[in-house]
Amino acid sequence: xxxxxxxxxxxxxxxxxxxxxxxxxxxxxxxxxxxxxxxxxxxxxxxxxxxxxxxxxxxxxxxxxxxxxxxxxxxxxxxxxxxxxxxxxxxxxxxxxxxxxxxxxxxxxxxxxxxxxxxxxxxxxxxxxxxxxxxxxxxxxxxxxxxxxxxxxxxxxxxxxxxxxxxxxxxxxxxxxxxxxxxxxxxxxxxxxxxxxxxxxxxxxxxxxxxxxxxxxxxxxxxxxxxxxxxxxxxxxxxxxxxxxxxxxxxxxxxxxxxxxxxxxxxxxxxxxxxxxxxxxxxxxxxxxxxxxxxxxxxxxxxxxxxxxxxxxxxxxxxxxxxxxxxxxxxxxxxxxxxxxxxxxxxxxxxxxxxxxxxxxxxxxxxxxxxxxxxxxxxxxxxxxxxxxxxxxxxxxxxxxx
Amino acid sequence: xxxxxxxxxxxxxxxxxxxxxxxxxxxxxxxxxxxxxxxxxxxxxxxxxxxxxxxxxxxxxxxxxxxxxxxxxxxxxxxxxxxxxxxxxxxxxxxxxxxxxxxxxxxxxxxxxxxxxxxxxxxxxxxxxxxxxxxxxxxxxxxxxxxxxxxxxxxxxxxxxxxxxxxxxxxxxxxxxxxxxxxxxxxxxxxxxxxxxxxxxxxxxxxxxxxxxxxxxxxxxxxxxxxxxxxxxxxxxxxxxxxxxxxxxxxxxxxxxxxxxxxxxxxxxxxxxxxxxxxxxxxxxxxxxxxxxxxxxxxxxxxxx
Numbered sequence: 001x002x003x004x005x006x007x008x009x010x011x012x013x014x015x016x017x018x019x020x021x022x023x024x025x026x027x028x029x030x031x032x033x034x035x036x037x038x039x040x041x042x043x044x045x046x047x048x049x050x051x052x053x054x055x056x057x058x059x060x061x062x063x064x065x066x067x068x069x070x071x072x073x074x075x076x077x078x079x080x081x082x083x084x085x086x087x088x089x090x091x092x093x094x095x096x097x098x099x100x101x102x103x104x105x106x107x108x109x110x111x112x113x114x115x116x117x118x119x120x121x122x123x124x125x126x127x128x129x130x131x132x133x134x135x136x137x138x139x140x141x142x143x144x145x146x147x148x149x150x151x152x153x154x155x156x157x158x159x160x161x162x163x164x165x166x167x168x169x170x171x172x173x174x175x176x177x178x179x180x181x182x183x184x185x186x187x188x189x190x191x192x193x194x195x196x197x198x199x200x201x202x203x204x205x206x207x208x209x210x211x212x213x214x215x216x217x218x219x220x221x222x223x224x225x226x227x228x229x230x231x232x233x234x235x236x237x238x239x240x241x242x243x244x245x246x247x248x249x250x251x252x253x254x255x256x257x258x259x260x261x262x263x264x265x266x267x268x269x270x271x272x273x274x275x276x277x278x279x280x281x282x283x284x285x286x287x288x289x290x291x292x293x294x295x296x297x298x299x300x301x302x303x304x305x306x307x308x309x310x311x312x313x314x315x316x317x318x319x320x321x322x323x324x325x326x327x328x329x330x331x332x333x334x335x336x337x338x339x340x341x342x343x344x345x346x347x348x349x350x351x352x353x354x355x356x357x358x359x360x361x362x363x364x365x366x367x368x369x370x371x372x373x374x375x376x377x378x379x380x381x382x383x384x385x386x387x388x389x390x391x392x393x394x395x396x397x398x399x400x401x402x
Numbered sequence: 403x404x405x406x407x408x409x410x411x412x413x414x415x416x417x418x419x420x421x422x423x424x425x426x427x428x429x430x431x432x433x434x435x436x437x438x439x440x441x442x443x444x445x446x447x448x449x450x451x452x453x454x455x456x457x458x459x460x461x462x463x464x465x466x467x468x469x470x471x472x473x474x475x476x477x478x479x480x481x482x483x484x485x486x487x488x489x490x491x492x493x494x495x496x497x498x499x500x501x502x503x504x505x506x507x508x509x510x511x512x513x514x515x516x517x518x519x520x521x522x523x524x525x526x527x528x529x530x531x532x533x534x535x536x537x538x539x540x541x542x543x544x545x546x547x548x549x550x551x552x553x554x555x556x557x558x559x560x561x562x563x564x565x566x567x568x569x570x571x572x573x574x575x576x577x578x579x580x581x582x583x584x585x586x587x588x589x590x591x592x593x594x595x596x597x598x599x600x601x602x603x604x605x606x607x608x609x610x611x612x613x614x615x616x617x618x619x620x621x622x623x624x625x626x627x628x629x630x631x632x633x634x635x636x637x638x639x640x641x642x643x644x645x646x647x648x649x650x651x652x653x654x655x656x657x658x659x660x661x662x663x664x665x666x667x668x669x670x671x672x673x674x675x676x677x678x679x680x681x682x683x684x685x686x687x688x689x690x691x692x693x694x695x696x697x698x699x700x701x702x703x704x705x706x707x
Binding site: 072102 | 441442443444453456458459460465466467468469470471472473474476477480481482483484485486487488489490491492497514515517518521522524
């Protein structure tokens with residue numbers, strides 16, 4: 001199917017991020033869905049169970065007793081060789097940690113949207129990727145997206161990436177709670193036919209619990225074999241760098257929408273400075289970059305989409321030769337006094353000959369707005385800076401009485 | 403054909419040479435249950451004694467012959483529920499989806515997963531072998547441990563004080579009250595009864611079937627290895643562990659104990675109760691009497707209904 005044909009068969013709608021995720025899942029024809037509601041992900045479960053009730057979604061649907069059960073159930077279902085989907089947020093992800101880790105070490109290509117939300121305490125329900133970023137080393141692939149169309153498109157791509165024979169790993173498509181989950185935007189919904197042409201059905205051969213082919217899964221295993229498991233798992237993460245890019249390009253050709261692949265760069269061709277972002281704040285940064293460009297400041301934007309695997313080479317080539325950069329983190333890395341993305345980016349750039357002056361920014365925790373003004377301050381600070389700043393600069397709007 | 407003849411002609415679904423303790427009645431229970439279930443089974447063995455002795459084995463040369471896996475300690479029922487859904491999605495509805503889990507993985511850490519699966523009606527067969535604690539890691543207490551029993555986390559002091567301070571959770575009744583299509587208790591001392599119950603549980607086509615088997619632990623409780631079955635039998639004969647079944651809350655005592663032996667005669671079989679004084683033994687006797695009366699009353703109500 002050509003781009004023209006696929007585009008012609010799509011329809012334009014207005015929907016929030018959760019509906020975009022639900023449509024992404026629905027169009028991908030999962031065979032088993034198990035999910036438990038939690039703010040701000042709840043509507044995803046409501047939309048999917050409504051699709052199911054309306055017989056628009058042909059799958060096994062289980063309304064489970066917890067997130068722990070959701071992921072456990074999908075782990076079991078995936079071991080029979082079927083396509084599985086769920087979604088969660090924050091405390092739900094934390095409760096899920098035990099089967100979450102194991103889904104990756106069993107190499108089960110489960111797809112899960114994470115509607116990013118802060119971790120308590122104090123009590124909070126608002127956006128921020130602290131939940132999924134904290135689990136970045138649990139073996140899953142993680143992609144962070146910026147708007148509702150990107151949620152839908154990337155959720156569909158996620159199945160193809162996860163199920164690729166060189167990868168066979170579970171994947172998260174992460175988007176900010178409320179900023180995306182509850183905000184409505186224009187979204188193009190591809191036709192079922194065009195998604196079917198892009199995404200073939202899933203066939204599992206690598207791990208199965210099947211009486212016709214009996215095997216023991218996970219006997220007590222010695223360290224030397226466990227090391228082999230981990231080496232192969234890490235190799236699969238590296239292989240995913242290519243697969244994510246390939247699947248992305250194929251999708252872009254077919255549906256006419258290009259999200260950049262592993263990273264997206266904006267006005268970086270002649271940039272001397274850069275702001276590095278993830279998630280929904282990218283829109284604000286894009287706007288600030290435009291304004292600074294109008295004022296003659298040679299600044300650009302790098303949006304990190306794939307956090308796992310980490311796009312080391314892509315970042316190095318995009319950032320080599322810069323005079324300075326800043327990373328805007330909507331999260332913290334306790335013990336480093338910076339955000340998590342900053343640590344990742346700086347580690348990647350250690351491979352360059354030059355040391356690029358940099359600033360770790362932390363902003364927007366607990367769903368606080370990262371305003372154009374705050375991003376502007378960050379841009380100005382990056383242009384002024386000549387040092388390797390190692391302590392977080394907090395960007396926040398002054399609150400009365402604080 | 404008698405049950406023993408039937409079992410004699412069925413293939414052993416567990417390899418020889420698993421490393422259970424000498425005389426272990428859980429191994430006997432496992433081999434018996436698996437013979438009845440047969441090869442068309444997906445089999446979950448969470449961490450516990452039967453996991454520890456190698457039932458999740460290697461290359462079909464050790465352990466279970468049907469497909470077998472370690473669930474996590476706390477997600478046996480939910481992983482199995484997922485396996486059922488996965489096979490439903492593929493139209494393969496004839497596979498037995500079975501748990502063989504200890505009491506720790508069932509009444510403690512795995513309770514939420516099991517309760518959820520029971521409420522949703524996930525079609526799995528869940529068997530709990532209750533040896534009253536975490537026996538394979540050195541005899542720690544669980545909520546299924548009997549009151550006053552010694553365990554390594556409810557130790558007894560030099561003057562005989564200590565032991566577990568709470569009564570055993572009445573888990574079979576809790577499961578029966580989930581309105582599931584089949585719940586039964588069983589004992590390795592009553593194999594024909596056990597076999598009949600496994601066969602009934604296998605015939606359930608809608609919802610969860612649960613079997614709670616009481617397996618006195620030789621090593622952990624301090625029972626001589628040649629008295630394995632005897633101890634299990636005394637638990638039933640004293641009414642300490644009654645054999646009954648229920649279907650959608652209709653309860654039936656399957657082995658009525660008209661003239662029970664004293665509970666004291668049962669607990670004397672185990673070193674873990676050796677420090678009990680008469681008053682404590684009397685408390686266990688009263689609990690046993692109360693629970694049996696409660697069971698009879700429920701059976702009565704079921705018949706009236």
